Amino acid sequence: MTDWLSPEEWQAVLLSLKVALWATVWSLPLGIFTAYALARWRFPGRQLLNGLVHLPLVLPPVVTGYLLLIVFGRRGVIGSALADIGIVFAFRWTGAVLACAIMAFPLLVRAIRLSIEAVDPKLEQAAGTLGASKPWVFITVTLPLILPGVLAGAVLAFAKAMGEFGATITFVSNIPRQTQTLPSAIYAFLQVPGGEASAMRLVIIAVVIAMGAVVLSEYFSRRIARRVSGQ
Template structure:
């Protein structure tokens, strides 16, 4: 892959870093949200449905601009966080935040479906035997819903890896700082004579995507076997 520049390889590494961070920090929140959607009251479920679905129906650029207004250096939240030494705008952490928000709906849905498919009587029996909520969650709900949790994590990672619109709006495309693989592909397509380089970058992106799908299938099978073994 000699056609790729050092900045291109840096973009690949940054995309993996951003996707991993977005998945790691988003997974616990996605699981809590999925639990609330599956087991919460009607009003709570409706409100969460709207909030979770928004990143899917809004243009990614609109989401990125909203993040810029909220988490920019002069934003409502960003100005406060900057005083504490936390900066998101035009930093890789901002790219992870944007990617995590865009991937969040895809993480929540498989988890929610997996939790809704569980037999509630199992949890009720454990409750009547005196098991507290946290014990029931970690000993019953989580192991049985593990295939959905694994699927949500891999889907979120894949989405975060390919996120472009919200990321470039919020953190731009600074080589070595915020230039991710999708932004590098876009930049190559806009440069005359870089068609081959753009194709190679697309090949790298496709390889990573196929790898994520294969890992998703493997993890899903292992999680399903694990959850069956817990029964």
């Protein structure tokens, strides 16, 4: 593949993999916690939290990117304070991680939430009656049972992060070798004469990754269904 892709194309693929991996890793703990809260807890503002989690799915990605720029930009509400201690997101690859994590978060939470709801609460209650604390019940009972759902959500989140464009280009721009991810590179190649071949090669890679993610997600979903049915 190194001979098939030019150095610029290869750099975009590597950066996309890096961004997608870190976006998935950093959002996974919060995604599991949020999914568990929505699936098991009843509290004021639960529907509001559910709406906020799924908001990136219905908002135009450019709007999400603009909001990130307002909040986490160098002069943003939070970004200015972070910049004072040397943490900068806007126009950095770390900002691409943040944008991709936010855009992929709804898919991650939904997959994990469905797997948690498929677990019989009586199993957790039985472990609690034996003296296990709630965190220990989750680690030893719930988490092993929902692991296929966690993996399915992580795969979908990774694929979504790989394909994220609108929020990313708005928040971190399209800087070669710094913030130019795979979708941004495809867009850039299509803007210059003779760039169609490079764009097509990156499109093929994007399609392969997306199809692989769908296949893996379906596999883990079937694992959940078989576990629920007791097969």
